[in-house]
Amino acid sequence: MSDANTDAPKKKGKILKIILLVLGFLLFLGGGFAGGFYYAGTQISPSEEVLRLVERTNGDAAPEGGEAGAEGEPTVDENGNPIKMVKDIPETPVFQTSYYEFPDTLTTNLRGSRRFLQVGIGMSTQYDAKVIANVETHAMAIRSDFLAVISGFSEEDVAGMEGRDRLAEAMKAAVNKRLEQLEGFGGIENVFFPSFVLQ
Template sequence: MTEQNNDVTEDDGAGKRKLLKILLMVIGLLLVIGLSVGLTLFLTRGWTNQPVDPELMGIEAVRGPAHYMALSPEFIVTYEVNSRQRFLKADIAIRTRDQRALDVLTQHMPLVRNNIIQTLSERDFSDLQTDAGREELVQSITEAVQGVMETLTGQPGIESVLFTNYVIQ
């Protein structure tokens, strides 16, 4: 009987050693994970109260809520293409973060609409049919409206011009 008890005691010691190894491996793994998360948060300033400069992160600083102004009525421009009449119908909205800019735009809307129509009329109809041409048109209209705003207020005043409807026929 004494031999049997010795075998059981040796098995319990080996089992405890295996359990201890597994427990130490799990604790070591948790320690490595914790250190990597902590180091990542430290390096990215994830847990500091210090604000991160948005421009350093490549993000444009938000100056306030966006305001939108839909220009009504829609813009309709005709084009002569191969002796055929073609049309562009565009609903346009203006985005700004400055309420005063919207007030100036409202006051000088005839001038703004005139410059937009001139910009639309100067385009070649085939360019308006491509995505690149439409993006270039948005940029040109934005610059035209910003030009009016700079003349009136000394600042661009608006962020961008958006098409809310764009139909060519």
């Protein structure tokens, strides 16, 4: 019976130690969270810090302390966080590209082959609309030139992407040559194949 009485205080002591350890751990953890929350509330985020440094190196932002920028607007808010400055984007001239696609496909035999090529042809220019108008005016002559160019290529010549690019370059040279003869100026910058069928 005396053994049972001595074991009870030992068990109570162990339970008390465990409770104190858990409470101490929770207190330590809560203090860490409170300290981190306080520290995070007074600091700016890394992205805001990078923005502040970039603006400072570019000379766009005033030093900290709420001083005004070049136009008299503050560069830092009441919490010391930098205010994002919106800059005007300079306008650069953008050239408009005009496209023209022949309404019908061209079909012709390839050199040294029984197979024939059927292609849809489009072209583009960044010059004014007069170039496209010239193509439309002389469409019959340009189509004839295209047939001559295509029939000069063999099946192996037009195979793959490189072959198509060579064919497009040859056709671009042909259309510009025709336009220079008839109008004094070519102006076609690219030739495209919306359809390309080898049969």
